[in-house]
Structure formats: C-alpha cells, structure tokens
Amino acid sequence: MNPVNYLYLAALLFAIGASGVLIRRNAIVVFMCVELMLNACNLALVTFSRMHGNLDGQIVAFFTMVVAAAEVVVGLAIIVSLFRSRHSASVDDASLMKL
C-alpha cells in the first residue's frame, strides 16, 4: 500500500482532534481530542520514518508517547480536582483569567 495514504489518515485524525478541542466543552472530551492529535502526529512520524528509511521518526514517536502518558496523569488529575471544586467539567466555566 502507498504509505502516503497513512499521512492522509494522520492529517484527518489531527483535524478531527483539533476541531474537537475547539468545539467541545467537556474537559474530558477536549482532553481525548488532544490525545487524538498527539496520536495523529505519532502516525505521521512513523510513516515518515518508513518513507525515509531511518529510525528517527520512530524514536520521536516513543518520546511523544511518554510525554502523552505523563500529560494524561497530570491532566486527568487537574480535571478531577476541577470537577470536585466546581461540580462541572465544562472548560468554559473556568474563565477566571479574563479581565
């Protein structure tokens, strides 16, 4: 199969993830969309690694996974504590930063 198709898939997944981050309000969904974008990137990296015939992309993909796992730990913890204090997982509720 032509490896370029994997890139199309990665771009599609990234776009789905990005629009999810922008549109959805539920923090968990937003969070999952971010994960989706990261995995889209992973897919693209692995594909490029295959296309160019070296391992750099795969190594970076491993890094990304590790970072994503760490992010899940921290991010979920924030969401849980936010939910506890506000009884809501909507990202729009947390708009204290505006002037």
Place this chain on the structure above:
Amino acid sequence: MENLIALLVAAPLLGAAVLLCGGRRLDKTGHWLGTALAAASFVVGLILFTDMLGKGAEDRALHQHLFSWIPVEGFQADIAFQLDQLSMTFVLLITGVGTLIHIYSIGYMEHDERRRRFFGYLNLFLAAMLILVIADNYLLLYVGWEGVGLASFLLIGFWQHKPTAATAAKKAFLVNRVGDMGLSIAIMLMFTTFGTFAFGPVLESADETSQGKLTAIGLMLLLAACGKSAQVPLQSWLGDAMEGPTPVSALIHAATMVTAGVYLIVRSGAIFNAAPDAQLVVVIVGAVTLIFGAIVGCAKDDIKKALAGSTMSQIGYMILAAGLGPIGYIFAIMHLVTHGFFKAGLFLGAGSVMHGMNDEVDMRKYGGLRKYMPVTFITFGLGYLAIIGFPGLSGFFSKDKIIEAAFAKGGTEGWILGSVALLGAAITAFYMTRVMLMTFFGEKRWQPDADGHEPHPHESPKSMTIPMIVLAFGSVFAGGFFAIGDRFVNWLEPVTGYDHGHSPLSAATVTGATVVALVIGVGIAWAMYGRKPVPVIAPRGSVLTRAARRDLLQDDFNHVVLVRGGEHLTRSLVYVDHSLVDGVVNGTAASVGGLSGRMRKLQNGYARTYAVSMFGGTAVVIAATLLMRAV
C-alpha cells in the same frame, strides 16, 4: 598716569559693594562713605585732568588695558579704558555733579530708613556711568549702558512700596531695553563688518564699508540713544521716572544718564559722518523731541514732570546738534555740560521746594515761595535764567551756538531746523517762566491736607543749599567760560573734529532772533500766569493742553497697542500651548489608551478562544512558509 583711570570706576564700585552688602551696621556712616568715595573719584578725575592739560592737544588721550574679557576665536572683547578729552569732559561732569548730589542727598534722605542703600545705588550708578564714558570699545560701553539702566531702575523704584514707583521703574527698564536691542544689533553689525568693536579700529575704518551698512549701524545706535535719552518714540519713560527721589531725577534723569545717547552719537561721529541718511534721521528725531518735550513741559502741573519735559526738549537740542555732524558735535557736548549744571540745579531746587512743602509736587498748590525760601529762590532763578538763554548766562552761549549751527547746515534743511530750534527757545522761555511764576510768585495757594497738616515752607538745611549754590555758579559762568576764546572748541576738536560751516545768517542776527524768541516766550507766560492769579484747580484747557498733559497721548497709544495687545497675545499663546501643543501629546496618549482598552476585550478567558488564535497563528505561519518556498 593711565593706571589711575581704573581708580575712577573702582572707588564708587567699592562703595556700592560695601554699602549694599554691609548690612545694618553701616546705617549710621554709610552715606559719608558713599559721598567720600564719589568725591575720591572726582579728585582722581581732577588729577588726570591737570595732567592732561599739561600735554599737547594730540597726545592727551590715555589708554589702560586691564585684561582680556571674552577671549573667543575671532572675537576679542577687552576690559580696557580710554580717556580722551571727550571722556574727560564727561568724567568731570559726572563725578562733579555726582558728588554735589551725594552731599545734597545726605540732607534730602535724612529721614529715610533705607538711606544707606540709596547711597549704594548712587555709587553703583556713578561706577556704571563712568564705565560707559571711559570704555574703549562698544561692548564695554554696553556694560555701562545697561549698568546705568539698572541703577536707574533701582533708584526710580526706590520707594518700591508705592505701586506707581515700581511700575515706573519697570517701564523705564523695559523701554531702555528696546533701545539696548538697537545697541546690541549695532555691535553685531560692527563685528560682522569690521571684525571688532573697539572704538579705534571701527571709527578709523568707518569709510571702508558700504553706505548701507553704515546707515544701518547709525540707525541702530540712534535707537539706543533714543531709549537712553528719552527721545521720540522711546521717550515715554522719562515722565514716569520722576517717581524716584528728587536727587535721582537731578543726577540721572537730568544731568548725566539721559545724556548718554548724545555721548554715543558724538563718540560714533565717524560713522555718522559717512552716513548722511542716518544723520538726517538723527536731526529729525532731535527736532521732533525738542518740540514734543517743550509742549509736554508747558502743560504739566507737577513741577518735576514739567522739568522732565524740559529735559527731554533740551536733549532734543543736543541730539539735533549731534546730527548736524562736525558743525554741531562740540556744541552738543557744550550744551550737555551747561545743561548738566542748570538742570541739576533746577531739580535740586524743586527737591528743596518739595522738602519744604511736605512732598507736594503740584505747582498749583505753591505760590509766593520766594519769601519763605530765599536761597532756593535765587539759585532756582539763576538756573531758570540759564535755561531760557538769558544773555550772558550758560544756556545762552550753548543754545545760541546750536541754533547757529542748525542754520549753518545749509539749504532748506538748515532753515527748517534753525526755525524749529528758535521756536523751541521761545517755548522753553514760556514753560520755564510758567514754572517760576507758579512756584515763587503770586499769592500762597497751599491748603491744609486731609489730616489738617498745613505745610510750613522753610529753607532747606545747608547740606542741600550748598550744592545748589555751587550748581548755580556753574549755571551762570560755565557757558561764558567755555565760549570765550573758543576754549571748548579747541579742547574737543582733536577728538570730534570741527567744521565752522557757512551760516546764511550772521551770528549777530541769530543771537538777536534768539533774544526776540526769548522775550516773546517770557511775555506770553507773564500774561497768562503773572498778571492774574493761578487757579488752584486746573482749568479744563484746550484739546492740545489736555493731550499734552497726557504726554501727547503716547502712553495711551502704548497702552492700547503694546500692553493690551501683548496681554491678548500671551493669553492666547498660553491657551494654544495648553490645548494645541500639549493637546496633541495628550491626544496621542489618550488614543493609545483607548486602543489598548479595545484590545483588552480579546482576552475573554475561554481556553477555546486562545486555542483558536493558536491554531490560526500556526496556520498562518505554515501558509507563509509554504508560500515563501513556492516563490
């Protein structure tokens, strides 16, 4: 001998410094110190004078170079003095009359608690005036020129608690500054033309430059002279300057400072000789002021202001003579010296009258004072005879010579100037007779003032009468002494040059005409003020009289055009500065503030909005990169 010159200035300068910085402990002795230092300066002057007489006419000029004042590339200004016959004449007049007036002031200012300071200012004046006349370059002359302006300011405003005195002082300084502007422009013109402003080089090479330049320099010098010597159009300050103590009026505003303009023109003779257009303007200014001052003098009831009008008019004579060129220079100075004697005497007499009359200045409230103040009457009377040109007295010789010189100018110009000078002589006789009659003759017209104090006219103390007597001697004999054997002409000729001129009228005819003018003037005055009693309240008078009382409306003109106009200008400029110039700045600040207020709204706190801008930004950057690569 030349090392003594600086001493002339140093003595009164020391006096001024000590008296003004010395504080209260000098209150008791300060006036003696001031007088002694003025006299010391006079003595030094006399020593230098006798020394000068012992030399030949050509090498009488002395020169003393003290130090280089402002050494800058291409610009040399020195503190250096030059004492020639012209300067010597002034030095003797200034220190001599100055010393007399110091003595007079001891009595006159006896009851003033600030007498020490008064003497300090008088000494300061003497120092500045001496610098003015013995400077060897125009810039140092300028120092003296402004210095006397300062002393005049301080002395006119000596009684500062009176708002009128403070205003008069300010006015005098300001009007003089307008003249000073002329002097500084003249000096700058000399610098660009000759590369120097020392008398020697400038006057020697005066004819090496264009007529236009010389005319410009001459006119600027004339502007300066107009300011200092109260000539039309800058004459308005002199009348108000009479707010100062009377010895000040005698010394500064009659005998010495106001004649500085004449000195300046005579000193710059070489420039004027080569610039006939400028000379023409000088004689016109002189002739106009001579009539102007005389008319004002006729209408004033304030004795000092009448005398001030007279001063203006007499200086008009001198300026007229100075404008005639070598025919007139010497007679301008001669009239200046005799005028110094008799006008100072007249002012001191007026001061003595005021001293006896509780400082009343209105002549309508005098009358018949000859019985109460015989010495004042006699000395004032001799001064009066001198100023109207009574044959044989000082004023006769000097004024007659000026009238003769005016005719000798030649052509229509000569006839016009001569007639104006004759007319002036008649008016002089009129107003001076008026002053004399209203003050010393007729019935007594004084009444108790508001508090019920009736003046008790009495003769003044010795310290005041002695200077008056000395000056009266000068008023009587100086003119004859100078004129007989052409002593004065021979004395000054090496400095100023002399040209006899060709008068269309014989000397005897001119003298005759002068005497006729004199008789007419005295006669009219006698008819108006001598035969019938003088009303205590001034009658309304004709349009001319009323205008003359208001200095021929010159002050009103100044007030409307300069004062009001200036007020409007400054007020609108303050507005412009606040709302326009500063408005632009504050406007910029306000619009930046407004813009940032709008931008702030973009920060709404929603994480999604920030994410959108992030995505948008990334998209733009990527698109731009791709585009750049494609191109």
Place this chain on the structure above:
Amino acid sequence: MSFPLLTATAALPAIGAIATAAVPAARRTAAKWLALLFSLGTLVLAAVVFLRFEPGGDRYQLTESRAWIADFGVRYELGVDGIGVALLGLTALLIPFVIVAAWHDADPLETKSTRWRPTQGFFALILMVEAMVILSFVATDVFLFYILFEAMLIPMYFLIGGFGDRAHAGTDESAATQRSYAAVKFLLYNLAGGLIMLAAVIGLYVVAGSFSLSEIAEARANGSLEMATSTERWLFLGFFFAFAVKAPLWPLHTWLPNAMGEATAPVAVLITAIVDKVGTFAMLRFCLGLFPEASKWATPVVITLALISIVYGALLAVGQRDIKRLIAYASISHFGFIILGIFAMTSQGQSGATLYMVNHGISTAALLLVAGFLITRRGSRLIADYGGVQKVAPVLAGTFLIGGLATLSLPGLAPFVSEFLVLVGTFSAYPVAGIIATSGIVLAALYVLVLYQRTMTGPVQESVRSMPDLRARELAVAVPLIAVLIFLGVFPKPLTDVVNPAVEHTMSDVQKKDPQPEVEAAK
C-alpha cells in the same frame, strides 16, 4: 595604567548614594550630611579634573578604555573634552547647593516619625542622578552614553513623582494626581525620545561597525567609512529627536513646565540646570560630531525651531501665574538660545552655547532656589499670593532680583557673556535669525521684571507680613551662586580657555569656517 580619575569622579556620588540610602531610618540628619559630604568630595574630584585638563592638548583627555560587552563591540570608554569639563564642573558645583537647598524638603510631616525612610532615598536619588550625569558627560562610547541617557530617567522619575512641592494650590489628593501626571509625562516623553535614539544607535552600529566615537572619527578621516546621505540624515534625526525632547525644543517642550511646576525647587534645578544640559551637550558631541553633513542639512529647520522656542517661551513666561512654571518657560526660551548657538556653527556661537549651558545652569539655580525659599515660606506658588516682600525680607528680595537680572542677561553677570556670544555668532552667519533672537532680550526683561514687581514690590500683603528673611543655610546657597555669576561675568577666561579648543574641534568636524568680516574680506 594611571589612576581612573573620571571613573572615580562618577563613582564617588554613586557610592555616596548607596551609603546614604543605607543610613538607618532614625538618623536622617546624618544621611543629609553624608550626602553633602559625598557631593563636596565629587566637587573636589571635578576640580582636579579641571586642573589636570590641558586646554591645548588632545581632544579627549584622561581617557579610559575597557572591554565591556565584547560581542557587540561595546566598550567602557571615557574621555573628556573642553565642553565635557565645563559641564562636569557645572554639575559637581551645583549638586552641593541643591542638597543644601533641599535640606528639609524630604523631612517627614510629623517630625517625631522614626520609621520614615524617604529622606535617605531623596538624597540618595540626587546623588545617583549626579553620578549618571557626570558619566554621560565623559562617555565616549555611544552605547554607554545611551544607557546613561535612559537610566537617569529612573531616579528623576522618583524625584518628581515621589517628592512633590508641598506648596500646592489644591487638596493633597489633587496635588498627588498632578504630580504623578507630571512624572509620568516626563518619563514617557523622554522614553519615546530614547526609543527612537536606540533605533538610531543600532543603525549607527550597523553602518559604522563600532560604538566608539574615536574609532568612528578615525574611520571617517581615513575614508574607510562612508555614510550614504540618506542614512546619515535618518540617523541624525533619530539622535536629534531624543536630544530635542531632553533639551527641550519647541514643540517637544510641554513636559518641562509640568515637571518643574510639580517638583520641589531643588529638583526643578536638577531637571533644568543639570539633566537637560545632557540634551544640548549631546547635540554638540553626537549630532554635530557624528553627522556633520546631516546637521548642516537640518540647520534651517533647527534654527527656526530654536527661534520659535526663544520667542514663544518668553511670551508664555509672561503669561504664567505660577512662579515655577514662569521660570520653566523662561528656561525653554534659554534652551532656544543654546540650540541656536550650536547650530549657527560659528566659533562664537558654539563657545557661546557652551558657556550658556554653564551660565544658565548657575543663574537658573540661583533664581529657582531663592524662589523655592520664597514658596516654602508662604506655601503658595501663585504670583498673585505675594506682594511687597522686599519690605519684610529685603535680602531675599535682593538675591531674587540678582537671580532675575542674571536670567535677563544683565551685563556684568555671567549669562550676558554667553548670550551675547550666541547672538553675535548667529548674526554673523544668519543676520535675520540674529535680529529675531535679539528681541528675546526685551521679552526676558519683561517677564523677569513683571515677576519681580508683582511679588516683591508694592504694598505689603497681609499673608507675607511675618515672612522671615533668608536664614544662614539659605544664604549659604544664594551668596556663593551669585558670587560665581559675578566672577564669570567679569572674568570668564578660565572657562573660555577650556572651551575654545573643543569648539575648534567641533568646527573642524563640521568643516565650517567663520564668516570673514566684510572689511577684511574686501582687502
């Protein structure tokens, strides 16, 4: 290497500032004496610089040079020429008087307060300003100068905003608002100028590859550096704008009356007599020195603006109702004279402008400090609140008058010498400009005498009846300043000897010759 005299002169007040700030809160008086001591020490060092300086020697003397930011070619380069020496002397001379005059200005309102620290801060800030101004007069590296030019805004900002004039018209609150407005305006105006200058400084480095004045001059002389005409003009404008704000030149002047009106009199002296001089000094050294062609190109415009400043400042001074604002506008008029003299580009004009900077500093200090004593007594800045002061306080009135007479350039006092030189120098190159500027002498007489008449003469006003005359401390400020004014008016030679060679260098920088007198030219 020899002893770094210039660094020491600048460092001494800086050390003094730190020492003064470190004095414990309760020992206010000790802090004042310490500050005075350090300022006097600086004066001694400045005198040593003045004596060590050889008028006929190299252009820059007592030079020091150390690497600083090597990557950008920024060096710590110091050196002093005649103009720098004169202004260094002025600064060192005036600061002790400013400190003595401000002795009680920063005292706590309740005298018992023991935790009050601003007194120490006030005097430390003054010394800090002195250090930076001195260093900026001797910096021969453009970048070093730029940093000082900007850094001195910080202490000045706090001096204006933090220690206002206690004699104000309105309530405490409105006074505080006005004061912070004035301080912010001062800061923003000068920062805006500085920002544009920064762009020009970087541009200069790009073009010339160096920040060092001497290196740039050398490169120009041997032809290895040639600036395109348009580049030179842009760079000139960048520098000139900053200096014109600082100087200040019409129409960039509006910050000065606010700042001087709201600050205490000694701080106002600091602004107009010392800090503003950096602007005019820099015009001579940087605008004319680095961009001679562009300076000549801009001359007509600059001279026009200077003439407007002279007449406009004087007319506005006449229209003021506040004593200190009146003096501020008078200063604007005087800065017009200084800039006129600089850009007339004749020896007399430039010597005159340099002397003018020094003399204006001293005369304005004399007038403003005495005015400050007057204002402190009555608690009002409005001219209308005074009248007849000379009757109750003759010495105060006398010193005020002498300060005023110096401001109107009376012959015999120092400012006359410089004003006349500027006028002559301008007149010989641009006669019309010279004549217009001469009208300034009449206007100066007008505003000074109107001020004197309204405050000092006339009947004694009830509010000033019990006004005490000058005290010993105040006399110690006024009398020496007046003595210096008289001395430099009669014998300015020590100053001209130092200044003349520096002016010759500047004249050769701009490749101008004095116009020849007509009579000699004809021969």
